[in-house]
Amino acid sequence: MKGNPVLGISRLGRTVVQCTSVAGFLGLWEGLVWLGLFPPYLLPAPTAVATTFVDQIGNGNIPRLLGYSLRHYALGLIWGVSLGVLLGLCMAWSRQLELVLDPIIALLRPIPPLAWIPFAIIWFGITTQAAAFLISLGAFYITLYSTYGGVKGIDWRLVDVARTLGDQSNWGIIRRIVIPAALPAILTGIRTSLGQGWMTVVAAEMFGIQGIGLKMLEAAGLLSMDVVMAYMAVIGLVYFGIDHTFRTVEDRLLRWR
Amino acid sequence: MKGNPVLGISRLGRTVVQCTSVAGFLGLWEGLVWLGLFPPYLLPAPTAVATTFVDQIGNGNIPRLLGYSLRHYALGLIWGVSLGVLLGLCMAWSRQLELVLDPIIALLRPIPPLAWIPFAIIWFGITTQAAAFLISLGAFYITLYSTYGGVKGIDWRLVDVARTLGDQSNWGIIRRIVIPAALPAILTGIRTSLGQGWMTVVAAEMFGIQGIGLKMLEAAGLLSMDVVMAYMAVIGLVYFGIDHTFRTVEDRLLRWR
Amino acid sequence: MRSTKLEVRELSKVFRTVEGREILALKDINLEVLDGELLCILGSSGCGKSTLLRIVAGLEQPSAGDVLINGRPLTGPGPDRGMVFQEHLLFPWRTVRQNVEYGLEVKGGPKTARAQECLSMVGLENSSEQYPKELSGGMKQRVGIARALANDPAILLMDEPFASVDAQTRSDLQAMLLTIWWGTRKTILFVTHSVEEAVYLADRVILMGSGSGHIIDTVSVDLPRPRYRVSPEFNDVRRDILKRLGFLTGE
Amino acid sequence: MRSTKLEVRELSKVFRTVEGREILALKDINLEVLDGELLCILGSSGCGKSTLLRIVAGLEQPSAGDVLINGRPLTGPGPDRGMVFQEHLLFPWRTVRQNVEYGLEVKGGPKTARAQECLSMVGLENSSEQYPKELSGGMKQRVGIARALANDPAILLMDEPFASVDAQTRSDLQAMLLTIWWGTRKTILFVTHSVEEAVYLADRVILMGSGSGHIIDTVSVDLPRPRYRVSPEFNDVRRDILKRLGFLTGE
Amino acid sequence: LDKIRIGYMPILPSAHEFIAAEKGWYRELGVPVEEIRFSSGPPIVQAFAAGQVDVAYFGIGPALVSVAKGIKAKVVASGVTEQLAVIAVNSFADQYQKEPNRKAFLQFAKAKGRPLKIATFPPGSTPNVMLRYWLDKLHVDPVKDVEILSMGASGVRLAVLSQKVDATMILEPIITIIRHSPIPYRIVVYGKQILPGQPGSILFVRQSIIDERPDIVEKLVHMHLKATKILVEKRDEAAGIISRKIGPEALPVKVARESLDSKALHWVANPHAIVDGTMTYNRFQVKLGTFKKGVDPKDLFDFRFYDRVIKAHPEYKGY
Numbered sequence A, B: 001m002k003g004n005p006v007l008g009i010s011r012l013g014r015t016v017v018q019c020t021s022v023a024g025f026l027g028l029w030e031g032l033v034w035l036g037l038f039p040p041y042l043l044p045a046p047t048a049v050a051t052t053f054v055d056q057i058g059n060g061n062i063p064r065l066l067g068y069s070l071r072h073y074a075l076g077l078i079w080g081v082s083l084g085v086l087l088g089l090c091m092a093w094s095r096q097l098e099l100v101l102d103p104i105i106a107l108l109r110p111i112p113p114l115a116w117i118p119f120a121i122i123w124f125g126i127t128t129q130a131a132a133f134l135i136s137l138g139a140f141y142i143t144l145y146s147t148y149g150g151v152k153g154i155d156w157r158l159v160d161v162a163r164t165l166g167d168q169s170n171w172g173i174i175r176r177i178v179i180p181a182a183l184p185a186i187l188t189g190i191r192t193s194l195g196q197g198w199m200t201v202v203a204a205e206m207f208g209i210q211g212i213g214l215k216m217l218e219a220a221g222l223l224s225m226d227v228v229m230a231y232m233a234v235i236g237l238v239y240f241g242i243d244h245t246f247r248t249v250e251d252r253l254l255r256w257r
Numbered sequence C, D: 001m002r003s004t005k006l007e008v009r010e011l012s013k014v015f016r017t018v019e020g021r022e023i024l025a026l027k028d029i030n031l032e033v034l035d036g037e038l039l040c041i042l043g044s045s046g047c048g049k050s051t052l053l054r055i056v057a058g059l060e061q062p063s064a065g066d067v068l069i070n071g072r073p074l075t076g077p078g079p080d081r082g083m084v085f086q087e088h089l090l091f092p093w094r095t096v097r098q099n100v101e102y103g104l105e106v107k108g109g110p111k112t113a114r115a116q117e118c119l120s121m122v123g124l125e126n127s128s129e130q131y132p133k134e135l136s137g138g139m140k141q142r143v144g145i146a147r148a149l150a151n152d153p154a155i156l157l158m159d160e161p162f163a164s165v166d167a168q169t170r171s172d173l174q175a176m177l178l179t180i181w182w183g184t185r186k187t188i189l190f191v192t193h194s195v196e197e198a199v200y201l202a203d204r205v206i207l208m209g210s211g212s213g214h215i216i217d218t219v220s221v222d223l224p225r226p227r228y229r230v231s232p233e234f235n236d237v238r239r240d241i242l243k244r245l246g247f248l249t250g251e
Numbered sequence E: 001l002d003k004i005r006i007g008y009m010p011i012l013p014s015a016h017e018f019i020a021a022e023k024g025w026y027r028e029l030g031v032p033v034e035e036i037r038f039s040s041g042p043p044i045v046q047a048f049a050a051g052q053v054d055v056a057y058f059g060i061g062p063a064l065v066s067v068a069k070g071i072k073a074k075v076v077a078s079g080v081t082e083q084l085a086v087i088a089v090n091s092f093a094d095q096y097q098k099e100p101n102r103k104a105f106l107q108f109a110k111a112k113g114r115p116l117k118i119a120t121f122p123p124g125s126t127p128n129v130m131l132r133y134w135l136d137k138l139h140v141d142p143v144k145d146v147e148i149l150s151m152g153a154s155g156v157r158l159a160v161l162s163q164k165v166d167a168t169m170i171l172e173p174i175i176t177i178i179r180h181s182p183i184p185y186r187i188v189v190y191g192k193q194i195l196p197g198q199p200g201s202i203l204f205v206r207q208s209i210i211d212e213r214p215d216i217v218e219k220l221v222h223m224h225l226k227a228t229k230i231l232v233e234k235r236d237e238a239a240g241i242i243s244r245k246i247g248p249e250a251l252p253v254k255v256a257r258e259s260l261d262s263k264a265l266h267w268v269a270n271p272h273a274i275v276d277g278t279m280t281y282n283r284f285q286v287k288l289g290t291f292k293k294g295v296d297p298k299d300l301f302d303f304r305f306y307d308r309v310i311k312a313h314p315e316y317k318g319y
């Protein structure tokens, strides 16, 4: 008896309601603009945004700028996640390392990645590295602590089982028990990093690094709010795609759950 | 048998190791600066940061700017969290509302709060409201979905129990069963919002809204990196305090767990 | 002669799964329970015991047939029937006392004295300010019983309440239940899949067929109380029931 | 005459809690287990049964005393002793087959054929590609047994393996265990707190005192196999053990 | 030296850079050139400090910040002077026209119930310093009597065009863009009325490049003068280039052409001409507390390249 009572509604019915709901929302919005209640720079019409969106794909802006942004994103995530997972494992496994590193990380962690922007710029300039640095910071803390928590929280009796089955070496236990048992937590950490990282990309680029974020700000300076919104749509769509893909991978890896 | 093997180390021993570790880290950093390997505008010495920190408290800058930032933060959180919790409850309770609202929210959610900056400025100007809007967006989505998930995931058999004990009205069940049962999830959502909101405050202020974020960016433009770092320390300390306080409240509210 | 407290007439229940398949959980159940009787319903996993109890509690609608209480048809859950669940299902955010007070709170009016009284009945007067997580499995079941008793229901529905505690605790709880039953003269429907438990507790045992959802037999247990589990008479009744359930055909 | 497989000499175990309190879990345990014997250890909750088994498995260090296997002192966990746990403790991310292959994988060399063989022994040859979450409680325990058997250990240590399955499944598993034991002639240490289970399975039953961590008595069960749970002789042994455990003093 | 990185902003004072790039003059330098775009001066200072930029087109303000913080670099030429203007909402402009002093600000605040909101570049940038200089001259308290909001070029445009601020101290082409938009704002004062001879943008070069490759620096100064000549004499051509470089959607050719005629632009390349103005400016920065002490002109200027180019090419004399 899980979930609240289900209305007798078919799969098709659901889809219809959902589409109607979105269509109604967009229609209302378009109507508001048509009524002339708002100047288009305060609220561009959905149709205008759609046209601009197609234009910006046609003139190659979206693919090009998205390319830059994804590069920042990928680089930052790769660094942040690898370091985070590695150090998280080590800290959960070695009490000594934990004692030494934990206070330093606890000291730095409350500073949000975006507060490092000035230093990112002064250390790396207005470059891919600066954006990647900011993204990797967030991903690092998140995956570090999720890995650490995941390893600490595994059912340690499974390690006993492995030992009775003849598995004696640390590396054997880490590889065959600790990592798979902590995998759900690690993957959750990575998924959270994907979300925060994407937000960081957009914000970091607004400080002058080529990419979608900068383009949005520049368009806003021209009061081309349809362009701003077209890029918001790009951001949303790409994130949706990334999250969806990752969830599929995650479900596949954790189908045993 | 939970947790990995504990080294025989006393409470006092732990504290000593932790302090040594932090002191070592700061000492190393100070040493690097003293050796003249980096000019102070690339890496200010911890002692310089500490002096600046005291100065900025003395001249009233830190209290004043922190006041602005906390105002943005509090306003944004209050709005975002109240709306999120309320709508989350309604959506989890009413299948109709869920069907209508879910697709619209799912459409907007992948757009990170900071991507709304241009619209925040154009709708609200360079004001407290603009910052609060951005913060409330993040808090709204997070608490909405955590509340929704929390309610969906409660043990619905407890509702059966309540009914056999004579509790028949929806409002009685929501008040006495659904909310307390979903409280852990709701509080987790609020805690996550506290973190993301604080990051958003700092970033949003960098777009010209008075507060700590702007001050950091201005100081960076003057290459006063000691000031930047002093404000990073403020950000870290305040967040640490907020998080710690909330966790205490949370533990208290959930002491039954 | 004792009056009929509860009557179940031609009761059937069909579940429809999400894929649209139909599951016949109960089929043509007829049952009469006397006022103050302690009736055990015995059957293996999935035979429909819980479904029967949930229908009587008003948590589930029958597909066909009626349930009458004091001759009046059932309309839904109500404080005249208390239910105790196998998984205890205490409200974890409420203390022991607050759990027991739940029904009284809903009704309104004074509650602390009555809650304390019910807690005494189950021997937990000293744990009233603890949270469920701090209790052992046996104590949790006691709270579940006290909570169901708080509303002073005429009928107590118990769904394998002692299935997940260890043997020693189980026999303690059984003895306690008999004491309470004796003291309050409630009508009790007690579901179990342990033959020993049924023979130890029941005035009458209803045997349900495995997987078929219907009653295959009824056995009256006429042993005097307190019953003694290793006595030859006890063993005889146990053996008789096992035979009727078809377990001892190989002998 | 059969040789001694396992010898426990003056074994004691003291746990120190985080607050520094000492808990005496085992006190002066002496035990000799013959090759191929099926020994049950019977005692109530907290009497130290699991601790004893964990020490024999090499997962815990004794505070005093020795454990000898084939006359040689123990050095740690090893593939010569297989262990089966109450909570089944399967690796949830591995399929049934991969669970059983674990020990063989650690050792290196071929594994699939041996895993399949062990799965056949427990009657699960057709579920080898399923994940633990897809299995019923009884099936999980079977996999746990197959996994322990895969290394072909001389000694099988079983810690209340059937405590959390329902009665029917439990008796099926008991029968299966006897078949395997008969076929492989392994030495088995079987921990339980069910008197009935001990009498049904054991060559010899060790009774441990509740809370004291020592052996209070040893009972040989000389009933022929297959044993019949409701026979008067069975009931006699059961009664004898209950009496020695002090349960029937009130009679 | 394997490449030269040049930082610029999408505003007219960087026009020399646009022309040099568009005309392909950089090929003459003999090393590859990387152009990096910034939204305001302070980020260029940071990038300069990070060693990510070798040559910068920015204001005298950021140049002073850099030198004061110990970055080794020199001003080798001036770009524009007196390039700023204050634009404000008509109601304030009217008031200020009647009473060009603090009263205008107080009147506005009284009428609106809040102080005048002025958007400009961040502290350390030339517009920000000049705004404060102006307010200081008028005895206006920069904290109580007005609200100063600092942001990058896009932010200023967005804030002004959506009328979220009442005024701005800004430079071309944003001045012309705002004048072209239908919003009720107009120019209140020009830079030259605030500080005559006020230094504006400059060409700033890292010392290591001056030391290692003086030939390249000389070529850069030469290009700078050539570009100045085009900006003054061939405004139609220059407007096309500027519009292309900033982005035609951001700055249509027509607007670019008009902004070249703006009264807020004086193309002055001669670094000697801005020394006095710079020192006045620097003294004000010390007064503001940005620096503890003033900068020595010797640490800031390097006139050799300008002098050498003028000697070799007398046709540029006067720029």
Ligand SMILES: Nc1ncnc2c1ncn2[C@@H]1O[C@H](COP(=O)(O)OP(=O)(O)OP(=O)(O)O)[C@@H](O)[C@H]1O
Pocket: C015, C016, C017, C023, C024, C025, C043, C044, C045, C046, C047, C048, C049, C050, C051, C052, C193
């Ligand atoms: N909500 C439901 N939807 C579909 N089928 C159900 C539902 N509830 C119960 N069933 C089915 O009805 C049958 C009877 O279930 P019930 O829970 O009453 O058995 P039970 O006798 O209580 O078993 P157990 O001893 O395991 O508790 C089972 O086959 C079960 O799968």
Ligand SMILES: Nc1ncnc2c1ncn2[C@@H]1O[C@H](COP(=O)(O)OP(=O)(O)OP(=O)(O)O)[C@@H](O)[C@H]1O
Pocket: B001, D015, D016, D017, D023, D024, D025, D043, D044, D045, D046, D047, D048, D049, D050, D051, D052, D193
């Ligand atoms: N790691 C430990 N640290 C401290 N005390 C322990 C530890 N393991 C067991 N004990 C204590 O040792 C005693 C014996 O525990 P053990 O688990 O062996 O009992 P058991 O007979 O297996 O009980 P059960 O039937 O409940 O499984 C108990 O009092 C227990 O609390």
Ligand SMILES: [Mg+2]
Pocket: C049, C050, C051, C159
């Ligand atoms: Mg049931």
Ligand SMILES: [Mg+2]
Pocket: D049, D050, D051, D159
């Ligand atoms: Mg145990």
